Amino acid sequence: MIVLEGVTKTFATAAGTFEALRGIDLTIARGALVTVTGRSGSGKSTLLNLIAGLDRPSGGTIAVDDTPLHTIAPGRLAAWRGRRIGVVFQFFQLLPTLTVLENVMLPMDLAGNGSGATRRSRALERLESVGVADQAAKLPATLSGGQQQRVAIARALANDPPLLLADEPTGNLDSATGAAIFSLFESLAAAGRTVVIVTHERDAVHGPAHTVTLADGRVVA
Numbered sequence: 001m002i003v004l005e006g007v008t009k010t011f012a013t014a015a016g017t018f019e020a021l022r023g024i025d026l027t028i029a030r031g032a033l034v035t036v037t038g039r040s041g042s043g044k045s046t047l048l049n050l051i052a053g054l055d056r057p058s059g060g061t062i063a064v065d066d067t068p069l070h071t072i073a074p075g076r077l078a079a080w081r082g083r084r085i086g087v088v089f090q091f092f093q094l095l096p097t098l099t100v101l102e103n104v105m106l107p108m109d110l111a112g113n114g115s116g117a118t119r120r121s122r123a124l125e126r127l128e129s130v131g132v133a134d135q136a137a138k139l140p141a142t143l144s145g146g147q148q149q150r151v152a153i154a155r156a157l158a159n160d161p162p163l164l165l166a167d168e169p170t171g172n173l174d175s176a177t178g179a180a181i182f183s184l185f186e187s188l189a190a191a192g193r194t195v196v197i198v199t200h201e202r203d204a205v206h207g208p209a210h211t212v213t214l215a216d217g218r219v220v221a
Helices: 044-051 074-084 100-111 116-129 145-156 175-190
Strands: 002-013 016-028 033-037 059-064 085-088 163-167 194-198 210-215
Touching: 002 044, 016 044, 033 044, 033 175, 044 059, 044 163, 044 194, 074 085, 074 100, 085 145, 100 116, 100 145, 116 145, 145 175, 163 175, 175 194
Parallel strands: 033 194, 033 210, 085 163, 163 194
Antiparallel strands: 002 016, 002 059
């Protein structure tokens, strides 16, 4: 599903050039559940952003779902990502003026995926799959943190992408709620979806999983 070869990423800062990733070689199989761990500043989020096509590498190549990302023009990359990758963020990123249902419908609206009635039905199915269908008519601010993260996961699954990426998805949740969210990710992977999770919690996943450990921009384990 994911192949990185010699990937580097450098950023220009006031203090000079900072090398966030240094020659990353990594292959992730289809249907795998993978956690990416490491200390703050090790390059975890940078790696996830490159896999998601939210940023471009300074060197090396990245292929996702048999598509070399460098071959996609920037203007087309967002549309490709909307159909092929679901992204979950630590702070949910739900639109506050839209209902829960409308938030989940939005990726389908942007992708032109199905009729209005079809999008509504699919959104309700996604919310049901993560256990918050009864919150569909509410605004995000009225939900608990755990409920909001479940809505964010439902939104990431809206267009049924084969790859789900999550960046510190439980960092803003209490331990019990975080464990429930990780359990949900495990069930999604068990159903055949590829799931990659950036996390500080080395033992967050209790089922079968692979762990990639970064340090100073390199894969060390």
